[in-house]
Amino acid sequence: MNVQPILDHFANYAPLDELESKELTSRLSERTIKRKQFILQEGDVCKHYTFVVEGCFRMYKVDKKGNEHNLQFSIENGWVGDIDSFHNEKPSELYIEAMEPSVILQLEKPDLLYLYIHYLKFNRNFRVLIENAFISLQKRVLQNISATAEEKYVDFMNKHPNLFNRISNVQIASYLGVTPEFLSKIRRGLSSK
Amino acid sequence: MNVQPILDHFANYAPLDELESKELTSRLSERTIKRKQFILQEGDVCKHYTFVVEGCFRMYKVDKKGNEHNLQFSIENGWVGDIDSFHNEKPSELYIEAMEPSVILQLEKPDLLYLYIHYLKFNRNFRVLIENAFISLQKRVLQNISATAEEKYVDFMNKHPNLFNRISNVQIASYLGVTPEFLSKIRRGLSSK
DNA sequence: CGTCTATTTGAATGTACTCAAAAGCGGTGG
DNA sequence: CCACCGCTTTTGAGTACATTCAAATAGACG
Numbered sequence: 514m515n516v517q518p519i520l521d522h523f524a525n526y527a528p529l530d531e532l533e534s535k536e537l538t539s540r541l542s543e544r545t546i547k548r549k550q551f552i553l554q555e556g557d558v559c560k561h562y563t564f565v566v567e568g569c570f571r572m573y574k575v576d577k578k579g580n581e582h583n584l585q586f587s588i589e590n591g592w593v594g595d596i597d598s599f600h601n602e603k604p605s606e607l608y609i610e611a612m613e614p615s616v617i618l619q620l621e622k623p624d625l626l627y628l629y630i631h632y633l634k635f636n637r638n639f640r641v642l643i644e645n646a647f648i649s650l651q652k653r654v655l656q657n658i659s660a661t662a663e664e665k666y667v668d669f670m671n672k673h674p675n676l677f678n679r680i681s682n683v684q685i686a687s688y689l690g691v692t693p694e695f696l697s698k699i700r701r702g703l704s705s706k
Numbered sequence: 707m708n709v710q711p712i713l714d715h716f717a718n719y720a721p722l723d724e725l726e727s728k729e730l731t732s733r734l735s736e737r738t739i740k741r742k743q744f745i746l747q748e749g750d751v752c753k754h755y756t757f758v759v760e761g762c763f764r765m766y767k768v769d770k771k772g773n774e775h776n777l778q779f780s781i782e783n784g785w786v787g788d789i790d791s792f793h794n795e796k797p798s799e800l801y802i803e804a805m806e807p808s809v810i811l812q813l814e815k816p817d818l819l820y821l822y823i824h825y826l827k828f829n830r831n832f833r834v835l836i837e838n839a840f841i842s843l844q845k846r847v848l849q850n851i852s853a854t855a856e857e858k859y860v861d862f863m864n865k866h867p868n869l870f871n872r873i874s875n876v877q878i879a880s881y882l883g884v885t886p887e888f889l890s891k892i893r894r895g896l897s898s899k
Numbered sequence: 900c901g902t903c904t905a906t907t908t909g910a911a912t913g914t915a916c917t918c919a920a921a922a923g924c925g926g927t928g929g
Numbered sequence: 930c931c932a933c934c935g936c937t938t939t940t941g942a943g944t945a946c947a948t949t950c951a952a953a954t955a956g957a958c959g
Contacts, residue, residue, distance in 0.1 A: 643833065644793065
């Protein structure tokens, strides 16, 4: 089991000492996920915090009309999970699907709670993690309520160059909240500049 | 200084014992804020986590064209602050303005860090606080990318009945990302149903 | 090469914005 | 008590942005 990526990841926050690393890694389970495989489906309770070692996931919701709306992408060294379902142990409204063959490390709720209770540092690190995720989401909301579709697309390219050349425009359109057809027209407009 | 509301507030999470309450309250400062007064302006570094005891605030951004976009409202027993500016000590792009005469309790960064370092419970409580804020923001993003303006407005009324009858439609429109004129037309449509 | 999916195109439609102006609604002072 | 002020809300016409639907084109992969 390759746990180095997650230890490196926490090194960016408050680095784990030897005991903390051991406590964490002994509770992780590694899984290999095929492309198009789901690690969460609507109706399931989200049982894990998932760290992406390799690959790419999208978390999305399906509305009443059957349309999919991408809430989040996660790639190497990112986290994915339905926090609402996880903490409140209620059925999720979301799907999490692998967009590439992937390798993940998962932590179950009792294990996470164990780490929270015994180690201030895990509380701290996960607090900082979610603070950063919160800040990013705030910026996305501001953009949603103030920018045109073209501005959103250009910003997405600049902020996520690694994602942008790895996933289809259909997926990006769904993340931005526009139709793929209109995104295509935006791209045509941009390329003629 | 009336600290009871903030102690009651934390009682909904992991309640503070006597020592923790004392450590917290001794670090809080109370302020009375007039209507239309700012507690943060663009360019300032956000120096406080602010708990609202009484009154109502809006946090907004001004774009290049001079238009305001409401990112968040906060009322009694809520928190407000620019977390990005606060943690990274960088100039804020946001304004926080009182929409009513208000009373707040403020915590400075060194004091918050002191609490984080010495008490697991503050780490835990603020982690849970932001987790919940994160969950709400995720739902807002999903709605932003999937719902019509009318759906967003109806949902806002249902989710925030207390706010909705307390602030102007101009402010609600700015929060939803539509023009006040168009919101008026939505209201006309709804009332004729 | 054929199949499957992603992307592009175009025409018609719908949703939301802009701008300008009118109407409504408190408050305040005469 | 009413007249006036400032601010919010409403209206309407014209325009811009984005969607829908159907079909053509282009790429990717076995």
